[in-house]
Amino acid sequence: MFGRTTRSVLYLKSAEEIARMRRAGVILHRVMKEVIAATVEGATGLELDKLAHSRIREAGARPAFLHLYGFPNTLCISLNEAVVHGIPSKQPFVSGDIVSLDCGLVLDGFYSDMAYTVAVGKVSPQAEQLLRVTQESLYAGISRALAGGRVGDIGTAIEAHIKPYGYFTAEGYTGHGIGRSLHEEPQVLNSSAERGKKMLPGLVVAIEPMVNIGTGKTEELSDHWTVVTKDRSLSAHFEHTVAVTEDGPLILTAGDESGVSALSSTG
Numbered sequence: 001m002f003g004r005t006t007r008s009v010l011y012l013k014s015a016e017e018i019a020r021m022r023r024a025g026v027i028l029h030r031v032m033k034e035v036i037a038a039t040v041e042g043a044t045g046l047e048l049d050k051l052a053h054s055r056i057r058e059a060g061a062r063p064a065f066l067h068l069y070g071f072p073n074t075l076c077i078s079l080n081e082a083v084v085h086g087i088p089s090k091q092p093f094v095s096g097d098i099v100s101l102d103c104g105l106v107l108d109g110f111y112s113d114m115a116y117t118v119a120v121g122k123v124s125p126q127a128e129q130l131l132r133v134t135q136e137s138l139y140a141g142i143s144r145a146l147a148g149g150r151v152g153d154i155g156t157a158i159e160a161h162i163k164p165y166g167y168f169t170a171e172g173y174t175g176h177g178i179g180r181s182l183h184e185e186p187q188v189l190n191s192s193a194e195r196g197k198k199m200l201p202g203l204v205v206a207i208e209p210m211v212n213i214g215t216g217k218t219e220e221l222s223d224h225w226t227v228v229t230k231d232r233s234l235s236a237h238f239e240h241t242v243a244v245t246e247d248g249p250l251i252l253t254a255g256d257e258s259g260v261s262a263l264s265s266t267g
Contacts, residue, residue: 010184010186010203011179011184012201012202012203018202018204018243018250021110021178021204024106024107024108024110025114025252027105028112028241028253029253029255030055031052031055031105032052033255035048035051035052035101036118039118039120040120041093041121043092043093044088044089045075046088046089046090048088048101049073049074053066053074056074059107060107061105061106061107062105062106063103063104064104064111064113064182068182071085072087076115077100077101078235078237079091079093079100080098081229081234081235082227082228083212083228083229083237084227086226087223094120094121095121095123096120096123096127097119097120097123098118098234098236099118100115100235100236101118102114102115111178111179111181111182112252113208114239114241115208115237115239117134117237117238119131126213127234129165130235130236133211134209134211134238135238136161137157137162138207138208138240140157141155142154142240142242143249145249147199147200147201147246149199150198150199151186151197151199151205152189152195154175154188155190155196162209168213168216169191169212170190170210170227170229171216171217173210173218174187174188174190175187175189175205175207175239176205177204178204188206188207200244201244203243203244205244208237208239208240209237209239210236211235212234214229214231214234
């Protein structure tokens, strides 16, 4: 989300800090699960935004995106050709829409970040495939979040998974380190453009492929937030917050306290 970093060095988390981030991630997953279920035909982005804000506050956390860099809402909601940073509106969703939901929260001083793209009603086979492949690419990237590897291994795996389908990752939009700030080093590219820094146990990153059907090129709308595909083709976005550990990648935004492997499902 937003793709800006605030630190120039890698901030490795202790086991206790990762446990705190896990608690934040469990709450965020719970909130997102409810928001995803409410993303149906006739619902509006503003309704979902109100729901997410309420549930985050009830859990004793605070929304991470609200007022960040001036963003006006709790959720980023991006429809169809919108890639990221969409502002929730009163426009009702219709059958055939794909709706990207991006949310973050802060609990006990630590951030968590997650995104999921929902199919509303009956969507086209093209859209169904895009959502499936993009989510698969997320888990391909997570599987490469390994101690001793390079950050670039994550993007290489994402790119390799989507390439046979002729898809593109959104140019200039990446994942990021996360912890006491929403955006920390390192940038986590969704391509094989660079090897990146070495990953060590304690590194926590938000891995978030943003995958477009028609082009990697994007443009920003006049609201100065919503990013859309240049050719107005469909885009999907999935994201998890993931810790690099000696035992492999640990998804912190999963739905239970026990911890999960990179092969677990979002739902």
